[in-house]
Amino acid sequence: MKLNDEQQMLQDSVARLMADKGPVSHLRQLRDEHHDKGYDEPLWQAMVEAGLTGILVPEEHGGIGFGLVGAGLVAREIGRNLSVTPFLSTAVLGAAALSAGGSDEQKAKWLPAIAEGTAIIALAVDDGAKHRPERLQARVEGGTLSGEKRLVLDGHVADLLLVAAGEGDQAALYLVDPKADGVTVERTVMADSRNAARIRFDGVPAEAMADGAAALAAALRAGRAVLAAELSGLALEAFERTLGYLKERKQFGRLIGTFQALQHRAAQLSGEVAMSEALAMQALDACDRGADDADQQVLAAKAKAARVALLAGQEAVQMHGGIGMTDEFDIGFFLKRARAGGETLGDANYCADRFAALRGY
Amino acid sequence: MKLNDEQQMLQDSVARLMADKGPVSHLRQLRDEHHDKGYDEPLWQAMVEAGLTGILVPEEHGGIGFGLVGAGLVAREIGRNLSVTPFLSTAVLGAAALSAGGSDEQKAKWLPAIAEGTAIIALAVDDGAKHRPERLQARVEGGTLSGEKRLVLDGHVADLLLVAAGEGDQAALYLVDPKADGVTVERTVMADSRNAARIRFDGVPAEAMADGAAALAAALRAGRAVLAAELSGLALEAFERTLGYLKERKQFGRLIGTFQALQHRAAQLSGEVAMSEALAMQALDACDRGADDADQQVLAAKAKAARVALLAGQEAVQMHGGIGMTDEFDIGFFLKRARAGGETLGDANYCADRFAALRGY
Amino acid sequence: MSDLEQFRAETRAWLEANCPEEMRQPLKSQAEHCWGGRKWQFQSEAQKVWMERMADKGWTAPQWPKEYGGGGLSQEEAEVLAEEMKRINARTPVSNFGFWMLGPALLKFGSEELKREHLPPICRGEIRWCQGYSEPNAGSDLASLQTRAEDKGDHFVVNGQKIWTSYADQADWIFCLVRTDPQATKHNGISFVLFDMESKGVSTRPIELISGESPFCETFFDDVKVDKHQVVGELNRGWDVAKYLLTHERNNIGGEPPGFLKGRALGPLAAEYVGTEHGKLADAGLRADIADLEIDHMAFQALVGKIRAEAEAGQGVGAQSAVLKYYGTELNKRRYELMMDALGSEGLEWDSERTQGGLFAREWLRSKGNSIEGGTSEVMLGIVSKRLLGLPDA
């Protein structure tokens, strides 16, 4: 696929916004000061003003309804700059879930709040250390939820929790008030210096959605597709920084970029990054078009992006040599985010396994 | 492990024998003349005279009882020269099976014949296209065998067939006369220009062994370990021929061996080959010593050797460029044998899967 | 109904009426492909009829101008035709290096006279072309070629040797790189010339590959007389034509595998041979490998689509073609390795009827040439690193 003019304009403006207001230095600063909210509030405010928080919110609910390609373009620049916002948790997972499965009242209450930036929403799926939404342990019985969730992105600052749980044979999302009795939130700071939370639910009131199963499926699909775009952007940036280093660093009296072994590895990495990006955009577009194989494409895109981003992070550190191992230098942040983003909503092995299942083998 | 003096002498003498009497040119000649027996008869005779056919046959049955390390040293040189003999089928699989599970009479009849080179023995295990000895379909009932076997090495020239089949819950080896009624042999020439056969059994008399299950296990173990040594030798030779080519072929006005990207690949391949060889010898030694983890080591060695030999074959053809693709040049034979040998008695995926199972995960 | 919809309806009706039933089966092997040319022996009446009917419509070369025997279709119309042909599994009516390579070169660089002389016979399947680029000891280093064409006033006299000339023993004409200025160095002084393979002094010798097939020849030129007007593009600037074609060729690697695996998915094939367990392929390692390959293939196709879309928008393909060549051929090699993993000993049979004479093993081996011919993978990575990434020379 190729971007249309509107999408191209979006990409250009988001690229400027993120580079100006959400650069890697902000991530470092948030980390070093142990920021209590753990995200870049001024940047988030700027995204609200630019309408980006409502990118998946339909126009009737105050959003711009730009679709997943649009969300992917934002995520790509987030990946390039390692910008820290609740975009994925709120504007993607939250908006996708509520749009797909919320009741009219739920939509009317929460979707405008997402678009206006007045609510942060967190999706709670994983019961264990690995993402396995087909085998949920958290249960809803008689309208109350019990269980434990991990890797709840922005969970400690959320105004609303969307919790995946089983009721009978059916897995679905439920709305839970994080301030309700029986909710215990432990903030966990992850290796990529981002927020997540472990949350315990002990008999907490859980509000059903109009179609909680559809909401869960939509959130997972949108989240994986958008993460694929973010990881592709991350890989591209890590690669480009490394390419720049190859052109300026000397060893043994030569620019290291003249060493053919590194040239070939750089060439291979550039191709991998280009393929990861192209597939991510194609998968986002397939979702927007409602293509039959959209799920396959999304799983493929997430698997590919997770592998490529990790490879790009590994190669970036290795080719930078000693300096790449230092915290003072930014390149290590890309490696850390590559692994954390790759793990989120299903790692490469998980996505490839599901992909194979959908392909019938 | 390190070879002792006796083993070192064996290696040296076998290396001379194979290079003199079983070079790659013989394989080409056998192929081009569609040789009816499909193996190098003068070489086999020379191996009989050197005592190599009895390398696994105990001394009391006329062999030299040199153990699997000895057999591996022979196989290594077979791999380097792509020598075509019934060594694997008869001297390894046949001897290992009969020694481990044959009755006294069976041993007395067949083991001396193996050592003297008067009998060719073929092992028939695979019921399908893939090696799956845990799920045999061939059955023995009331002393008669029915089923179909594939990839029976030297099956069309064998004097005795050792056939793996189930009886009740138990899988075991049975002795079958290839000339018996109800045996239909189809010779199949494989991609590596070697013999195998597809053999049908329709209610054929099957002679039980003293311990047919132990015979099957011993044959598979010995065969895989010895194949690991053969494949390692093959990989080494393919690598060394390629290394020689890198030092003599010019492109763009330079020796191609000066290109750093090829240097690094050659360095990696040399390490892989060295590891494959070391593990094969260690596994053979573990079998001879009766080490607890001998089965794990053999599976690991076969998996590693299959992967490395295939890699060596692929890299050899690629680095030779156009000439590597021509039949006139010998290097392609190594690639072909790498795949055929890798497939025999379980491919790398199969061996790795079994290895993981033995390791408890 | 839009024009395109109308075109689709007419095309569908025409194909239904004119494509013989026999030509609606996928090729069982490469051997069933129709190459055309003076020496061509049609394998069936249907093959002949199908080629002629398509040639009459100009649809053997759908996008070439009508005045040269092509179909004069727009890009969109050509896509519709391709879709409609695929719908009924219609075979390519005829194809050879004349269509893939010489035609595009003539359309871009050829004189009006050369176009009128050569394009119509190609479209009618009357002339089969081969390519004379590589030389012994030159390999990927095309610029060092030594076949020379001496200027004899109204003609050249060509002497030298080519290698890897595809099916030169069965081709009618050759397009050939020759050195016309022996003083010039490297890429300069090379011209792109055309001549009849029946000319005096031309001889060929097939090269047997490790797959047992002989799709290539060594070709020898001994005082071959070549008309001077048969130079494509400017004299001594043949490198421009060759480079254009190499890029064009690489750009055409779209990720659809050739041979047996064309249109076949590995998953079901593997299930047939390795079986299933708990609803999944019984070999978990192979299953993971196939999934990874299919994911990489999907990613590759997405990139191909993106690059083509950009090329249509005028951003050009250029060195991107090296990316496509590299990944397209490396993927194909992986694909054939996995096919062999799946087929086990059946894939290894070399001469049984069951396997059509060892089709599997032969195609696996043949795939190894993909990353050597048309510029090795190493050369492609060099082009990417220098021209796309701007990495400096040593």
Place this chain on the structure above:
Amino acid sequence: MSDLEQFRAETRAWLEANCPEEMRQPLKSQAEHCWGGRKWQFQSEAQKVWMERMADKGWTAPQWPKEYGGGGLSQEEAEVLAEEMKRINARTPVSNFGFWMLGPALLKFGSEELKREHLPPICRGEIRWCQGYSEPNAGSDLASLQTRAEDKGDHFVVNGQKIWTSYADQADWIFCLVRTDPQATKHNGISFVLFDMESKGVSTRPIELISGESPFCETFFDDVKVDKHQVVGELNRGWDVAKYLLTHERNNIGGEPPGFLKGRALGPLAAEYVGTEHGKLADAGLRADIADLEIDHMAFQALVGKIRAEAEAGQGVGAQSAVLKYYGTELNKRRYELMMDALGSEGLEWDSERTQGGLFAREWLRSKGNSIEGGTSEVMLGIVSKRLLGLPDA
């Protein structure tokens, strides 16, 4: 009973009697390792007692000669001691660069005076050493180092800067490569000198790694006075000493991973986090990856064993050490990647008590330095291709 059996019995009895219970637990993390030295704060009385008892036996350096404070054990006896220690999970009593690096260098190149001065305090755990090789902008290219030592008659004056000096801020003495002949080029004119880190003009600054730890420092020398007798080996031939040590260091990479994974198998760890299905790890892709890693590790150990056996037989290790360094470190990186795959989000926690403050993620990140420090993987492959394979220079 053979001598060796007797030695084993005595050793076992002594260890049983003398190794404190606390010192029979595997290290929970690298932080529990006993480094020794003037500044060392023992983490427990048991740690102190254990170090002193072992030092009294000479078993902190079992194979060094007794006259220098070592145990004077033969290779076989040392192996018995190691086996018996492993049997009860006894921790290494003390270790630092003095044991791993300086000791072997002094034993091979040092004067009798230097051996008597430096080896005994190492054995007693009194002096902790660090290494001064790398310099900013030199990286893997050690021969271009610029720290200079000026000859002032009875002493040198050292000026310059080192980087990647391990724990220089906690070390007592440094062994250091300095340029003693500024005229000589590259590998020549470099000397291997020793001096006290408390000397005037020495300062250090820890470097924080991506793992959050600071095992390395930048170290600055500003007119540091160094006694002339503290040169190891010949003046201006320090490169020989350094090369010997690099080889020695690489050769010591035996495939046992450092840190959390030391002595831990990945299979059971993964089962804990990803679960099992039909008796196998529930994640089939991870299962295959772990099996491949364990197979490669087994192959690597077989090669290590073979190379060591050949070395003992006098064939030397030489450039083989580059093979070991390359594969040992690359395997370790793969191992930590798979550990992270297995642990999922738990592995990513950075500061929870549950994970001992992010032990998993930090060790994963730390492992990335393995293929950079002590000669990068690229340098190793270069050594292999040039020195083992004899491939020509460009």
